Amino acid sequence: MEIFNHNANVNFLGMRKISVGIAILLMAVSFGLIAIKGLNYGLDFTGGVSLVVDYENPVTTAEVQEALEKGGIEHSLVASLGGTREVSVRFQPTAVMKDEAGKINLDKVSAVTTGVLKASRPDVSIKSRDYVSSTVGDELRSDGIMAALVVMLGIGLYLGIRFEWRFAVAAIVTELHDALITVGVFALVQREFDLTVLASVLAVIGYSINDKVVVFDRVRELFRLARKAEPEEILNRSINNTLSRTIITALFTAITMAALYFFGGPVVHGFAITMLIGILVGTLSSIFVASPILLWLGVSKQDLMPKTKENPELARRP
Structure with a gap:
């Protein structure tokens, strides 16, 4: 050819x-x-929080992304973890997710994120959480x-x-x-x-x-x-x-x-x-x-x- x-x-x-x-x-x-x-630079280079979110019923990454944006969590990265009920969510923590010293508080991160996601779908829970530093x-x-x-x-x-x-x-x-x-x-x-x-x-x-x-x-x-x-x-x-x-x-x-x-x-x-x-x-x-x-x-x-x-x-x- x-x-x-x-x-x-x-x-x-x-x-x-x-x-x-x-x-x-x-x-x-x-x-x-x-x-x-x-x-x-994305979260891989700047650092941020990484959550594994579990749903009782099937969900799409687009639904999760939309729910996060409505709740004020912008520029998040949502990926499926091989199924239809579990997704990975990564984003830069907002001010309400930090303590008085300005450090990231994972308990606050989980609470705020869960509240934001439950406003759209009540069948959600945080399975695991982690923080990646800028170092x-x-x-x-x-x-x-x-x-x-x-x-x-x-x-x-x-x-x-x-x-x-x-x-x-x-x-x-x-x-x-x-x-x-x-x-x-x-x-x-x-x-x-x-x-x-x-x-x-x-x-x-x-x-x-x-x-x-x-x-x-x-x-x-x-x-x-x-x-x-x-x-x-x-x-x-x-x-x-x-x-x-x-x-x-x-x-x-x-x-x-x-x-x-x-x-x-x-x-x-x-x-x-x-x-x-x-x-x-x-x-x-x-x-x-x-x-x-x-x-x-x-x-x-x-x-x-x-x-x-x-x-x-x-x-x-x-």
């Missing part, structure tokens, strides 16, 4: 100054948004950043071994580009950034590198097959040869994420939206950014030819 002609000759490298310029601008804007506006959130934040960096460096090391160091550099730069712009969009719209979104950012990195490896593999193959290998021509042909595959993969993955957004419930909205943004950014960087970086780094046929060990026996032969 092909959307574009396999042998098309669109001059993507001819647009490299514009495309890379736009990429650098978007990275700078994203970095500025993250530094100035910051991210709207834990800070640790999760730093661990998440470290995980993203380790993933990028690991991918770079793998590509350096499988291909050549120039491919590793191009991959790390474009992965940083994809992740930074994706997070920058969240900073721009101030959508909640929680552990689910962080996990999807890591998934974006993995998805994006898959596209780039396909193009890189085609680059290596064409360099080895061509007798007179002009780098710009080879890189252009590689992008054109793999363009249908890149677009089809992005399209079907985006359809899956859209279905997850519309039918998966609010708990996975952040994951689906992040993946949709990452798919778009990653696909464009695979086409317009990765190959120009390879060209500027000076990739050549000699760099990609199989290395053979010298055989002293053969050297002595006439």
Whole structure:
């Protein structure tokens, strides 16, 4: 199945100054948004209370969410716990849930929440309660950043071994580009950034590198097959040869994420939206950014030819 002609000759490298310029601008804007506006961290990072609420009769997460909002408990996160009668509720405690010293009082949290929920449904009870401090959130934040960096460096090391160091550099730069712009969009719209979104950012990195490896593999193959290998021509042909595959993969993955957004419930909205943004950014960087970086780094046929060990026996032969 092909959307574009396999042998098309669109001059993507001819647009490299514009495309890379736009990429650098978007990275700078994203970095500025993250530094100035910051991210709207969710309860996973800022801390809060976590309750397990039990109902005698079936209930939906939408009903619980609506009851909490009517009772003045806003920005709560409600998730089903595998059945229709038990849900998890997380939120930032209000002033009435704290003692005179300003510390969170779990007894008050349970009492206020139970009262709010019973105003809508009397068949409710608090099964368990817990408090997550902001210190834990800070640790999760730093661990998440470290995980993203380790993933990028690991991918770079793998590509350096499988291909050549120039491919590793191009991959790390474009992965940083994809992740930074994706997070920058969240900073721009101030959508909640929680552990689910962080996990999807890591998934974006993995998805994006898959596209780039396909193009890189085609680059290596064409360099080895061509007798007179002009780098710009080879890189252009590689992008054109793999363009249908890149677009089809992005399209079907985006359809899956859209279905997850519309039918998966609010708990996975952040994951689906992040993946949709990452798919778009990653696909464009695979086409317009990765190959120009390879060209500027000076990739050549000699760099990609199989290395053979010298055989002293053969050297002595006439």
